Amino acid sequence: MKRVLLISVNREVNPPVFPLGMSYIHSSLRHAGYESGMLDLVHVPFGQAAIHGYLAEFAPDYVGLSVRNLDNCCMQRPRSYVELVRTVADWVRGWNPAVPIILGGAGFSLLPVSWMEASGGDYGIAGDGCESMVQLLRALDVGESPRAVPGLVFREQGRWQANPTDLSAQLDKPYLPERSGFVHPLDGERRVRHNVLTKRGCAFACTYCAYPTLEGREVRARSPQHIGEELARLSAVEGIREFDFVDSVFNFPLDHAEAVCQEILDRELDLAWGCFLHPLFFTASFASLLKRAGCVSVEFGVDSGSDRCLKSLRKQFGADDIRRAVELCREQELPFSVCLLFGGPDETLETVAETLALMDRLEIGEVFGLFGIRLLPNTEINDLYGESEPDRLLAPSFYLPEGLDLQEALALCGSYRERHPGWFFV
Numbered sequence: 001m002k003r004v005l006l007i008s009v010n011r012e013v014n015p016p017v018f019p020l021g022m023s024y025i026h027s028s029l030r031h032a033g034y035e036s037g038m039l040d041l042v043h044v045p046f047g048q049a050a051i052h053g054y055l056a057e058f059a060p061d062y063v064g065l066s067v068r069n070l071d072n073c074c075m076q077r078p079r080s081y082v083e084l085v086r087t088v089a090d091w092v093r094g095w096n097p098a099v100p101i102i103l104g105g106a107g108f109s110l111l112p113v114s115w116m117e118a119s120g121g122d123y124g125i126a127g128d129g130c131e132s133m134v135q136l137l138r139a140l141d142v143g144e145s146p147r148a149v150p151g152l153v154f155r156e157q158g159r160w161q162a163n164p165t166d167l168s169a170q171l172d173k174p175y176l177p178e179r180s181g182f183v184h185p186l187d188g189e190r191r192v193r194h195n196v197l198t199k200r201g202c203a204f205a206c207t208y209c210a211y212p213t214l215e216g217r218e219v220r221a222r223s224p225q226h227i228g229e230e231l232a233r234l235s236a237v238e239g240i241r242e243f244d245f246v247d248s249v250f251n252f253p254l255d256h257a258e259a260v261c262q263e264i265l266d267r268e269l270d271l272a273w274g275c276f277l278h279p280l281f282f283t284a285s286f287a288s289l290l291k292r293a294g295c296v297s298v299e300f301g302v303d304s305g306s307d308r309c310l311k312s313l314r315k316q317f318g319a320d321d322i323r324r325a326v327e328l329c330r331e332q333e334l335p336f337s338v339c340l341l342f343g344g345p346d347e348t349l350e351t352v353a354e355t356l357a358l359m360d361r362l363e364i365g366e367v368f369g370l371f372g373i374r375l376l377p378n379t380e381i382n383d384l385y386g387e388s389e390p391d392r393l394l395a396p397s398f399y400l401p402e403g404l405d406l407q408e409a410l411a412l413c414g415s416y417r418e419r420h421p422g423w424f425f426v
Contacts, residue, residue: 002141003035005060005183006116007051007092008042009085010068015193016042017070019329020246021129022066023177028130031175034137037183041088044184048091058183062137063092063101067108067115071396074426075372077345078396080108082118091120096145100383102142103153104129109214109378110240112153114394124153127165127214128200130173137177167216171200172226194243195232196273198227199262202248206303206315207380208373208399209346211248211354228263234267242272249276251282258286261293268283273295277324280317287332296335300325303341304352305358306351314380319358326362337366342409343400344375356416359423369425371406 008019018038020236024319029036037058044050055063064317065088072079089101101121108115109126116124123146125132132151140147146152150166179194186192199221202211234240264271274297275290291296299321304310307318322338329336338359342352359367375386385399400406413425 001033001035002061002137002266003037003059003400004137005030005055005058006036006038006064006066007088008038008040008066010066010067010082010086011041011046011084012072013042013190016187016190017068018179018192018194019066019068020177020195020197021068022064023179023181024130025064025104025133025172026068026181027175027178028134028173029137029239030178030181031173032134032138034134035258036181037098038181039183040186043182043187048094051091052095053089054183055092060099061100062132062140065089065092065101065105065119065121067103067104067105069107070110071374073369073370073374073397074424075400076376076395078398080394081394085115085119089121093120102133102136104133106214109151109165110210111390111394112162114391116153116160117154117391118394124151124303125149125151126162127151128168129159129166130304131168133158136373138340165199167220167400168219169218169220171220172223176230176233179234179240194240195246196227196230196234196243197246198222198250199208199256204249204316205314207314208341208376208382210376210379213376213378219253221253224256224259224263225262228267228269231264231269231271232267235271244273245275248276249278249281251277251286252285254281254283261289261295264293274298276301277316277325279321282325282328284328284331285336285350287328290330291334295321298329298334298336299339300336301339301341303339303346304344304351305340305355306346306409309344309351310344312346313341322358323362326364336364337368338364340367341368341373342369342371343398343404344402345385347404349404349408349412352404352412356413360416360420365420365422367420369423371409371425372400372426375399 006022026036103121103124112124112126135149136146152163200215201219271294277298375382418421
């Protein structure tokens with residue numbers, strides 16, 4: 001069977017995150033009979049000679065490039081990843097121009113045609129790619145046209161075409177994402193943050209968020225039993241007991257999150273994990289269940305403490321809900337942090353002050369605040385204030401209301417940070 005080398009084109013090391021999406025593709029290929037290997041650029045010397053060495057040693061028939069993000073999402077210090085991806089694609093092409101290059105990943109799926117034009121790849125797969133990748137390679141193996149593959153981005157009659165993505169409701173695959181299979185050792189000095197996904201899809205309508213575009217607007221959940229199998233393997237076979245659930249919102253639907261926690265308890269798994277929570281679907285009994293199931297940290301992505309700003313961002317909760325969630329965490333002695341996003345359409349210096357005052361009154365120890373909203377395709381905020389040409393969104397593009405003076409807002413944040421060393425703003 002033919003060989004496939006999957007390359008995670010990610011160089012961010014704070015922290016080094018396990019390439020979960022790529023590992024799903026790796027496992028699906030192995031399940032289909034392909035010989036697959038993974039290369040994570042976080043853990044190897046970065047340069048053409050090094051990459052050519054891994055290519056020559058593995059000798060792949062196909063190369064996949066996994067693109068996790070468009071950029072670092074930091075308005076004040078923007079750093080695009082387009083040139084990085086293009087460089088790696090050029091190195092692969094220089095090693096063997098006959099080997100097809102296939103792009104995929106969350107960052108790629110946001111702007112698939114733009115990525116194909118910028119990178120020089122041969123094919124792309126947007127959205128869930130486990131079945132689509134296998135279908136594509138099987139077609140190429142026998143010289144058939146892959147044009148019907150779900151999520152495929154391909155060139156036809158001189159133009160890039162993009163098929164609708166695969167939004168299958170069945171996420172209980174006959175395989176689990178493998179944590180091994182790398183063609184190199186992992187750098188032991190860089191502690192990898194492992195991750196587990198319990199569902200895909202987002203039913204919310206935040207004005208800036210691309211999750212509904214990436215994963216669909218209907219929640220597609222794995223069964224608690226299937227998740228339990230992965231966690232048991234993670235602990236017993238891989239020796240990994242610390243990880244994060246990386247669903248955009250772990251506790252929606254709440255009954256699914258409760259069932260996952262109960263599965264951990266029923267299997268008596270000794271784990272330590274974190275998750276991202278919505279303050280509205282957070283009860284005293286669920287907070288207790290989290291703690292008993294091994295949760296050691298939760299993050300509330302509340303964005304703002306101003307009811308006016310929360311409403312304009314289409315959040316379904318208010319400041320009182322944030323206050324209640326914090327109280328429940330304290331009652332259960334459950335460590336928590338808060339993530340803020342400054343710069344929505346109704347943001348002013350006064351609403352920034354209102355948010356900071358709420359964080360201060362609630363005595364929140366860890367706060368991460370980000371200024372500027374990254375404009376993304378198929379989002380309300382981009383439709384209202386952003387770019388009409390999708391290609392322009394491949395470069396870092398941000399929204400900040402004209403009425404908000406960034407320097408004044410940063411100075412205000414700085415005055416609070418003097419009293420709260422666990423607060424950070426970028």
